[in-house]
Every structure is written in C-alpha cells, then in structure tokens.
Amino acid sequence: MQPSVEWSLRPLADMSSAEFHDWQALLEERSGMVVSEQRRSFLQANLSTRMREVGVADYTSYYRHVTAGPRGAVEWSTLMDRLTVQETRFFRHPPSFALLSAYMQRRRQLRDDALPWSLWSVGCSSGEETYSLAICAAEALSYNGGDARYGVIGTDISLSALGKSREGIYSQRRLEQVEPELQRRYFQPLPDDRFQVIPSLAARVCFARLNVLELAGAPMSDMDVIFCQNLLIYFRRWRRREILSRLVERLAPGGLLVIGAGEVVGWQHPDLVPVADSQVLAFTRKSL
Numbered sequence: 364m365q366p367s368v369e370w371s372l373r374p375l376a377d378m379s380s381a382e383f384h385d386w387q388a389l390l391e392e393r394s395g396m397v398v399s400e401q402r403r404s405f406l407q408a409n410l411s412t413r414m415r416e417v418g419v420a421d422y423t424s425y426y427r428h429v430t431a432g433p434r435g436a437v438e439w440s441t442l443m444d445r446l447t448v449q450e451t452r453f454f455r456h457p458p459s460f461a462l463l464s465a466y467m468q469r470r471r472q473l474r475d476d477a478l479p480w481s482l483w484s485v486g487c488s489s490g491e492e493t494y495s496l497a498i499c500a501a502e503a504l505s506y507n508g509g510d511a512r513y514g515v516i517g518t519d520i521s522l523s524a525l526g527k528s529r530e531g532i533y534s535q536r537r538l539e540q541v542e543p544e545l546q547r548r549y550f551q552p553l554p555d556d557r558f559q560v561i562p563s564l565a566a567r568v569c570f571a572r573l574n575v576l577e578l579a580g581a582p583m584s585d586m587d588v589i590f591c592q593n594l595l596i597y598f599r600r601w602r603r604r605e606i607l608s609r610l611v612e613r614l615a616p617g618g619l620l621v622i623g624a625g626e627v628v629g630w631q632h633p634d635l636v637p638v639a640d641s642q643v644l645a646f647t648r649k650s651l
Contacts, residue, residue: 486594487517490528518573531560
C-alpha cells in the first residue's frame with residue numbers, strides 16, 4: 364500500500380501508554396533493547412516515520428504488521444535498521460585504540476608470528492570501528508618489512524548498517540580523528556569529499572549479522588581482541604552481564620576485551636584481569 368501525499372502530511376496520534384508498553388516488550392524480547400520512558404519520543408518519532416512510509420495509521424496496526432509472519436519479519440528488519448543505526452566515527456574513543464596498539468605490540472613478542480590475530484567489533488554499526496581495528500592492527504603488527512597477519516570481523520543486527528560497512532565509503536567528517544598519514548595510507552579519495560577503504564585493508568575485514576541475544580550460538584572463538592563499546596547501554600544490567608560473559612567465552616587466553624567506559628559498573632569475571640588504565644574499561648583473559 365502506497366500512502367498518498369495527503370496521508371503523509373496527516374499528523375499521527377500520540378502513542379498511548381498501552382501501545383508504548385507493547386512496543387517496549389516487543390523490542391526487549393526480540394533484540395534486548397530497552398526503551399526507557401526518557402526515550403519514548405525517540406521510539407515514537409522512528410515508528411511514525413516508518414508508518415508514514417508504509418501507510419499505516421496507528422501504532423497498534425503497525426505492531427500487528429511487524430509481528431505477522433514472513434512479511435512482518437521483513438518489515439521488522441527494516442524497523443531495526445531505523446532504531447539501532449547510530450552515527451559513529453573512526454577511532455571514536457582514541458584511548459581505547461592507544462591501549463590496543465600498546466597491547467598488540469607488547470603481546471606480539473610472546474606469540475608465534477605465524478599465528479594470525481583475530482579481532483572482533485561487536486555492534487559494528489556502519490563499520491568505522493571495525494576498520495579502525497584493522498588499521499590499528501596493521502600498524503602494530505607491520506614491522507621489519509613483514510606482512511601483518513590478522514583478520515577483523517564486525518557484527519551487527521542491522522542489515523542496512525552491514526551493507527554500508529561492506530561498501531567502505533565514508534565522508535570526510537567520519538575521518539576527522541584519523542591521522543593524515545593513516546588517512547593517506549588506508550583510504551582512497553572519491554568525488555564529493557568521500558573516501559573509500561583501500562582494497563588491501565578491506566580484504567582483512569568481514570561483516571556478518573548477529574543479534575547479541577544469540578551469542579550462545581555464535582561461531583566466533585579464540586578471539587585475540589574483542590571491542591564492545593556503545594552497545595551495552597541499550598540493555599538491562601543483568602543482560603549486559605550475560606552478554607559480557609558470553610564474550611569472555613569467546614576470548615582466547617591472554618586476549619583483550621574492551622568495553623565502553625561507564626557501560627558496566629563493578630562487573631568482574633573470574634577468568635579476567637582488569638587492565639590498569641584510567642581512561643579505558645578493559646580486561647585480559649587469564650592464560651591457561
């Protein structure tokens with residue numbers, strides 16, 4: 364059904380408390396995302412925009428639409444793109460990448476050079492963090508003319524975000540925190556002030572869809588580095604701890620786990636050792 368121009372201009376009714384509760388429950392059940400009362404306007408604005416596009420008049424009808432069989436599953440995927448894709452930048456939190464670089468340079472002395480490194484960006488959005496990890500690894504592991512051996516995976520629930528990640532094309536604004544020399548080395552300029560990740564770097568990176576509520580079945584294992592930043596804030600406290608415990612299971616002995624500062628408070632795990640850094644919340648897994 365295609366909405367008319369008049370329909371698209373018609374104001375939508377406010378969301379009732381019952382409708383808000385239903386949408387809260389559905390989002391948490393399917394994705395773990397918690398929409399608080401403070402984010403009610405965010406939810407209403409995004410639902411309203413999509414409802415105008417598909418020509419649905421009220422929140423209850425749209426709720427039925429996204430929960431009705433295969434067609435609903437397709438619409439649900441589109442809606443999740445709207446609700447989860449957040450703007451980000453390369454090297455968004457510089458202290459985390461400084462810590463990663465120091466960790467990799469130090470740890471490479473203890474590893475067999477023939478063993479490739481595995482890095483994982485959890486909740487990668489449009490790919491900036493994933494490629495930042497790849498650049499950091501390339502810089503930290505390339506020495507004495509040798510070829511760095513590493514691979515990076517980025518996972519996200521949004522198919523739209525993953526599509527943008529695979530394309531690897533970004534505006535100059537997204538590259539603001541990339542040093543000029545790194546920008547020259549790892550990006551090729553395109554028209555309209557855009558830049559594309561160079562093929563040799565993109566070849567080290569892959570992207571896959573993953574709902575973090577389904578980590579128990581994720582194929583990743585023995586990861587040397589896991590970044591999980593700016594994701595856990597959307598979940599309840601108990602769910603954050605559950606997700607982190609699943610990530611620890613996929614971390615190699617001696618591996619590094621980096622979490623967004625302030626996303627968990629007082630969390631500990633018997634297999635982890637906190638990293639002493641006042642600017643970064645990070646842990647290493649105890650060696651066997």
